[in-house]
Amino acid sequence: MQRIGVFVCWCGSNIAATVDVEAVSQALAKEPGVVHSANYQYMCSQAGQDLIRAAIKEHKLTGIVVCSCSPRMHEMTFRKTAESAGINPYMVEIANIREQCSWIHKDILTGTEKAIVLGRTAIAKVNLNAPLTAGESPVTKRALVIGGGIAGIQTALDIADAGFEVDIVEKNPTIGGKMAQLDKTFPTLDCAACILTPKMVDVAQHEKIRIFSYSEVAAVKGFVGNFDVTIKKKARYVREDVCTGCGLCTEKCPVKKVPNEFNLGMDTRRAIYIPFAQAVPKVATIDADYCNMLKNGKCGVCSKVCTAKAIDYEQKDTLIEEKYGAIVVATGFNPISMEKFDEYAYSQSKDVVTSLEFERIMNAAGPTQGKLVRPSDGKHPHTLVFVQCVGSRCANCAEKGKEYCSKICCMYTAKHAMLTRDKYPDTDVYVFYIDVRTPGKNFDEFYRRAAEEYGVHYVKGMVGKVMPEGDKLMVRASDLIANKQINIAADMVILAAAIEPDKSARSIATMLTASMDTNDFFTEAHPKLRPVESPTAGIFLSGACQGPKDIPETVAQAGAAAAKVIGLLAKDKLKGNPCVASSNELMCNGCSSCERVCPYGAISYVDKEFRGPNRTVLVRRVAQVNPAVCQGCGACTVACPSGAMDLKGFATKQIMAEVDAICK
Amino acid sequence: MKVTYFPGCTLKNKAKQLDIYGHKCAKALGVELEEIEKWQCCGGAFTTSSDEIATKLSSVRALKEAESKNQPLVSLCSACHNVLKQTNHAIQTNETFRARVNNYMADGEYNGGAKVMHYLELLRDVIGYDAVKEKVVNALNGKKVACYYGCLLLRPSKVMQMDDPENPQIMENLVRALGGEPILFPYKNECCGAYVSFENKDYTAVKSGKICNNATLNGADIILTACPLCKYNLEKCGSDIPVVYFTELLAEAFGIKE
Numbered sequence: 001m002q003r004i005g006v007f008v009c010w011c012g013s014n015i016a017a018t019v020d021v022e023a024v025s026q027a028l029a030k031e032p033g034v035v036h037s038a039n040y041q042y043m044c045s046q047a048g049q050d051l052i053r054a055a056i057k058e059h060k061l062t063g064i065v066v067c068s069c070s071p072r073m074h075e076m077t078f079r080k081t082a083e084s085a086g087i088n089p090y091m092v093e094i095a096n097i098r099e100q101c102s103w104i105h106k107d108i109l110t111g112t113e114k115a116i117v118l119g120r121t122a123i124a125k126v127n128l129n130a131p132l133t134a135g136e137s138p139v140t141k142r143a144l145v146i147g148g149g150i151a152g153i154q155t156a157l158d159i160a161d162a163g164f165e166v167d168i169v170e171k172n173p174t175i176g177g178k179m180a181q182l183d184k185t186f187p188t189l190d191c192a193a194c195i196l197t198p199k200m201v202d203v204a205q206h207e208k209i210r211i212f213s214y215s216e217v218a219a220v221k222g223f224v225g226n227f228d229v230t231i232k233k234k235a236r237y238v239r240e241d242v243c244t245g246c247g248l249c250t251e252k253c254p255v256k257k258v259p260n261e262f263n264l265g266m267d268t269r270r271a272i273y274i275p276f277a278q279a280v281p282k283v284a285t286i287d288a289d290y291c292n293m294l295k296n297g298k299c300g301v302c303s304k305v306c307t308a309k310a311i312d313y314e315q316k317d318t319l320i321e322e323k324y325g326a327i328v329v330a331t332g333f334n335p336i337s338m339e340k341f342d343e344y345a346y347s348q349s350k351d352v353v354t355s356l357e358f359e360r361i362m363n364a365a366g367p368t369q370g371k372l373v374r375p376s377d378g379k380h381p382h383t384l385v386f387v388q389c390v391g392s393r394c395a396n397c398a399e400k401g402k403e404y405c406s407k408i409c410c411m412y413t414a415k416h417a418m419l420t421r422d423k424y425p426d427t428d429v430y431v432f433y434i435d436v437r438t439p440g441k442n443f444d445e446f447y448r449r450a451a452e453e454y455g456v457h458y459v460k461g462m463v464g465k466v467m468p469e470g471d472k473l474m475v476r477a478s479d480l481i482a483n484k485q486i487n488i489a490a491d492m493v494i495l496a497a498a499i500e501p502d503k504s505a506r507s508i509a510t511m512l513t514a515s516m517d518t519n520d521f522f523t524e525a526h527p528k529l530r531p532v533e534s535p536t537a538g539i540f541l542s543g544a545c546q547g548p549k550d551i552p553e554t555v556a557q558a559g560a561a562a563a564k565v566i567g568l569l570a571k572d573k574l575k576g577n578p579c580v581a582s583s584n585e586l587m588c589n590g591c592s593s594c595e596r597v598c599p600y601g602a603i604s605y606v607d608k609e610f611r612g613p614n615r616t617v618l619v620r621r622v623a624q625v626n627p628a629v630c631q632g633c634g635a636c637t638v639a640c641p642s643g644a645m646d647l648k649g650f651a652t653k654q655i656m657a658e659v660d661a662i663c664k
Numbered sequence: 665m666k667v668t669y670f671p672g673c674t675l676k677n678k679a680k681q682l683d684i685y686g687h688k689c690a691k692a693l694g695v696e697l698e699e700i701e702k703w704q705c706c707g708g709a710f711t712t713s714s715d716e717i718a719t720k721l722s723s724v725r726a727l728k729e730a731e732s733k734n735q736p737l738v739s740l741c742s743a744c745h746n747v748l749k750q751t752n753h754a755i756q757t758n759e760t761f762r763a764r765v766n767n768y769m770a771d772g773e774y775n776g777g778a779k780v781m782h783y784l785e786l787l788r789d790v791i792g793y794d795a796v797k798e799k800v801v802n803a804l805n806g807k808k809v810a811c812y813y814g815c816l817l818l819r820p821s822k823v824m825q826m827d828d829p830e831n832p833q834i835m836e837n838l839v840r841a842l843g844g845e846p847i848l849f850p851y852k853n854e855c856c857g858a859y860v861s862f863e864n865k866d867y868t869a870v871k872s873g874k875i876c877n878n879a880t881l882n883g884a885d886i887i888l889t890a891c892p893l894c895k896y897n898l899e900k901c902g903s904d905i906p907v908v909y910f911t912e913l914l915a916e917a918f919g920i921k922e
Contacts, residue, residue: 464830
């Protein structure tokens with residue numbers, strides 16, 4: 001029989017206001033096995049923990065039940081407390097009487113009754129608990145970063161500078177991501193390329209970093225410290241180790257009309273291309289959808305002009321197997337498609353552009369060499385209308401836009417408006433907004449400069465529609481402060497499209513068993529206290545894959561993710577979770593049901609000798625669990641038809657005892 | 665399949681084509697519009713007298729009949745649909761309104777159980793545009809159609825919930841199913857001038873004129889509508905672009921137009 005101590009926490013008034021903690025500790029004192037029951041204002045405080053330690057010594061406790069907040073908050077705290085007083089940490093159970101009781105009830109009688117039931121349930125379980133010891137597993141001292149934008153670049157550099165090897169997998173032919181497409185960066189207006197490309201070069205030259213460009217993660221197996229990852233290196237039909245990046249092929253290729261994705265389709269490139277001058281790696285790539293040689297075997301110009309003999313039309317996709325200790329997701333974002341926003345005439349007029357397109361127009365390396373001209377006729381625009389929140393903060397149009405604020409648009413729109421007025425003082429610039437949101441260091445000063453010094457017309461209100469008439473765009477909008485409808489004949493309209501996670505994020509999340517929210521942003525382990533870790537151990541989050549972010553925030557978070565990775569890789573061994581499945585070999589009939597449902601590949605089968613009747617030896621096929629691989633999900637215990645499979649710490653017997661205690 | 669049908673006053677006079685072809689096309693698609701036997705005027709505009717109970721009662725009776733037959737209440741006229749849907753919503757969400765209405769309901773209370781559906785929604789959500797497509801015998805052969813919504817079908821959007829009020833597609837997709845080509849038409853949800861035509865015909869002519877001009881400018885052959893009042897105003901504005909009910913176009917494509 002266990003000697004159980006019950007400790008009921010008030011959590012200040014969080015619990016005590018809705019649950020009669022004294023009544024709970026008295027009621028639970030009468031439960032079988034309980035030899036001590038107390039309550040205290042903050043059980044997690046030093047004084048509270050001392051109370052538990054003292055009680056363990058005084059009453060010779062063998063099991064502990066803490067009625068407090070969610071085990072996600074303080075299970076580790078109380079396990080350590082118990083361990084320091086000489087009790088196995090797995091003899092501690094938490095009854096969650098805060099999130100699952102006091103916070104959701106209003107009536108103290110109901111709350112108290114439920115708290116007693118929850119406490120009784122935990123006691124029933126502790127009565128059947130057994131001490132468990134965690135095993136250890138080694139750590140592969142190498143990290144994988146998925147995505148080579150500024151987030152992935154910064155994370156990789158920080159990890160590599162700490163002395164660990166890092167691989168970056170980037171699906172595009174070059175690293176650099178969205179930041180490489182930007183012109184200037186707010187609030188200091190330094191040129192994006194000037195601050196990004198040195199970092200790209202650092203990545204390329206770092207001896208600890210490998211770049212797998214034009215590659216995707218194809219499969220992930222294993223667990224924290226020991227991930228087995230398959231990387232698919234897509235055929236680029238150019239030998240990376242031989243190509244010098246001279247670019248001759250990209251000038252001679254006869255297929256000239258390929259939409260240039262780097263300039264968002266506003267100009268064209270060849271079928272063999274290098275995305276931009278500072279690309280890393282600076283290696284050409286053949287676009288198989290357009291290359292005549294690959295499509296019908298008639299051409300071969302690039303191969304003929306290549307002095308380095310780097311062209312290889314026979315190249316195939318290759319699969320690379322690598323081992324990693326930690327994985328960082330840095331898959332980034334994209335602006336949403338404008339196809340559902342016909343009211344802004346995006347598909348009707350070339351002069352209606354998204355902000356990212358405008359960024360390319362303003363960029364000296366862009367389709368117009370940085371000259372602000374209308375895409376339709378190349379004329380200089382005089383009246384420009386910026387529309388903010390296109391698809392952002394769409395509370396009632398979830399099928400069309402996003403409910404959240406995209407966060408970066410207010411600032412980049414202020415930047416665009418300011419730069420336009422600065423370079424072209426003959427322009428009239430209007431910005432339509434719901435709210436102007438500029439929290440951030442030197443952000444509000446920046447926006448005010450746009451409005452006050454540069455004379456940008458900020459109008460509170462939304463644009464209802466844009467109507468192309470002749471060579472003008474008739475913009476109809478509301479001015480909420482003047483309470484009137486306004487009509488502007490504009491030359492260009494710029495839409496601040498909402499941003500969303502990259503489409504690849506969902507499949508990557510599935511491979512990593514990392515959780516996402518309803519918008520497909522990766523969820524963090526704790527929104528405030530563990531913002532760069534996924535709830536899945538060994539998976540870390542960097543940049544906009546976790547939520548909309550600007551560059552300063554992305555870089556800060558990228559560094560934070562790197563610090564977490566370094567902390568993990570610095571360890572030689574990781575303590576595992578002892579709550580793993582184990583099979584009772586005497587009951588196992590070797591049916592393979594458990595092996596089939598195991599998502600981690602932790603179960604294998606062995607032929608084992610058993611003693612049969614009359615001194616005979618029987619050989620039977622039985623399941624064996626690799627405790628280092630098992631994650632304790634419990635799928636096998638449900639699938640096992642003979643009841644041979646059980647989960648340590650969550651045995652069927654324990655669960656049933658809990659259910660009985662609830663139903664008592 | 666049978667649905668309860670509320671025609672409304674105009675569909676028996678000026679807007680007969682809306683009604684007649686509505687019936688015929690529904691029949692072709694295997695749906696019977698069961699007209700309420702003793703229907704009365706829907707009550708006219710909801711918003712201009714939202715605190716007036718008496719004018720809502722005929723709508724409530726229609727809703728109650730549909731509920732008792734366990735059928736959706738379908739209408740064709742934008743204005744009737746708007747009143748029926750808004751009345752039903754008010755009954756569902758506004759306790760005072762519900763209580764006041766039920767004071768008048770001699771033969772049992774009505775508490776908002778009916779489902780109000782516009783004919784276009786019936787086509788899109790119940791029958792489906794694929795089934796509509798199968799019945800097409802005279803495809804519209806790329807006829808350029810300006811789908812004109814006006815205000816009543818879409819707004820207030822939280823109550824009507826038919827389509828995106830800024831960029832609706834329900835008629836466009838119907839036109840596509842019939843083989844026509846819906847044009848991009850920014851004036852599709854502008855006001856035609858509505859009842860102002862009683863007092864100031866010049867003003868409605870300006871409002872409607874802009875709509876017709878914009879449709880023509882964007883290459884439309886015809887303007888498509890579901891609203892008798894819109895059709896009236898658009899036709900009186902001095903433009904010569906034909907304005908037709910969507911049921912007429914449907915009948916034309918189904919080969920049952922006389």
